Amino acid sequence: MSWDELAEAFEAGTVDNAGFTHEKHVHVTRILAERYPRDEALAKLIAGIQGIAGRAGRPGVYHETITRAWFELIAGADDLEKHPELFDKGLLSRYYSTERLAAGRREWLGPDLHPLQLPPPAASKIDIRGVFQRVPTAVAVLAARSGHDVHATTVSSITSVSREPALVSVCLSNESHALDLVRESKTFALSVLAFDQDALAARFGDGDRPAGAAQFDGVPHHLSACGPVIDMATAWIGCGLHDMHQVGDHHLVIGEVRLAEATDRRPLVRHDGAYH
Numbered sequence: 001m002s003w004d005e006l007a008e009a010f011e012a013g014t015v016d017n018a019g020f021t022h023e024k025h026v027h028v029t030r031i032l033a034e035r036y037p038r039d040e041a042l043a044k045l046i047a048g049i050q051g052i053a054g055r056a057g058r059p060g061v062y063h064e065t066i067t068r069a070w071f072e073l074i075a076g077a078d079d080l081e082k083h084p085e086l087f088d089k090g091l092l093s094r095y096y097s098t099e100r101l102a103a104g105r106r107e108w109l110g111p112d113l114h115p116l117q118l119p120p121p122a123a124s125k126i127d128i129r130g131v132f133q134r135v136p137t138a139v140a141v142l143a144a145r146s147g148h149d150v151h152a153t154t155v156s157s158i159t160s161v162s163r164e165p166a167l168v169s170v171c172l173s174n175e176s177h178a179l180d181l182v183r184e185s186k187t188f189a190l191s192v193l194a195f196d197q198d199a200l201a202a203r204f205g206d207g208d209r210p211a212g213a214a215q216f217d218g219v220p221h222h223l224s225a226c227g228p229v230i231d232m233a234t235a236w237i238g239c240g241l242h243d244m245h246q247v248g249d250h251h252l253v254i255g256e257v258r259l260a261e262a263t264d265r266r267p268l269v270r271h272d273g274a275y276h
């Protein structure tokens with residue numbers, strides 16, 4: 001039997017108590033509320049529920065407040081699918097104390113705990129990655145050296161933070177080896193890649209690249225006082241570690257600018273998951 005057929009049987013008084021579950025009650029109420037003006041829908045619901053109680057030989061179990069409170073919630077919902085809580089029989093305890101509900105069997109009593117409004121639908125999980133793919137960014141290689149260890153990683157999170165003093169920030173994953181090395185060396189270099197250096201962006205963002213100095217094999221670069229710098233980059237910035245804070249699954253790393261140089265080479269831009 002479809003929900004519509006059930007609603008027709010309910011109106012016709014041929015539905016019995018056995019098997020008239022809460023789920024059916026919700027759907028029938030919703031259909032009545034959509035088919036008829038409010039007062040008529042409520043009157044039909046009350047008549048139907050009283051009929052079920054009467055046919056079960058227990059007319060006294062009809063409860064005015066429970067019937068009407070459910071009607072208000074179900075009829076007021078914008079979309080049943082967005083409100084799974086309507087299918088929870090215990091929902092009225094959000095609105096009524098046990099005593100208040102017990103007192104409302106014969107006459108309608110409004111709620112004593114909370115107005116009869118459904119909570120807003122749960123927000124769907126935000127696709128933060130998808131949203132930020134639409135935001136164009138520069139692409140840089142952050143490189144650091146500590147003792148014999150050297151490491152570079154692609155980053156798209158660089159931002160100018162302050163002019164006086166000159167500070168830049170970059171966000172590094174908590175698991176990133178680059179973060180360990182920056183912590184140790186307290187210096188790092190950022191090479192802002194040029195439009196024709198997308199292969200380097202891919203290389204230093206590849207988790208399978210060789211470790212240590214081997215990751216620079218064949219990559220033209222030179223060593224600055226703050227760390228390795230990629231040749232022919234659009235700009236590069238040498239930093240001393242100013243501060244770092246763990247923020248969620250990344251560390252916000254703030255560098256104090258010690259060295260910086262820019263060229264007029266067109267920068268590489270990351271947008272919509274592609275390089276431009």
Ligand SMILES: Cc1cc2nc3c(=O)[nH]c(=O)nc-3n(C[C@H](O)[C@H](O)[C@H](O)COP(=O)(O)O)c2cc1C
Pocket residue numbers: 139152153154155156157158171172173175176177178179201202204205206207270
């Ligand atoms: C275009 C691009 C931008 C990236 N930006 C960042 C970033 O801002 N922060 C970060 O932690 N990882 C970023 N990554 C990922 C790292 O480059 C990659 O996971 C790398 O392997 C980091 O791990 P590692 O420091 O242990 O080498 C980016 C990767 C690409 C391809």
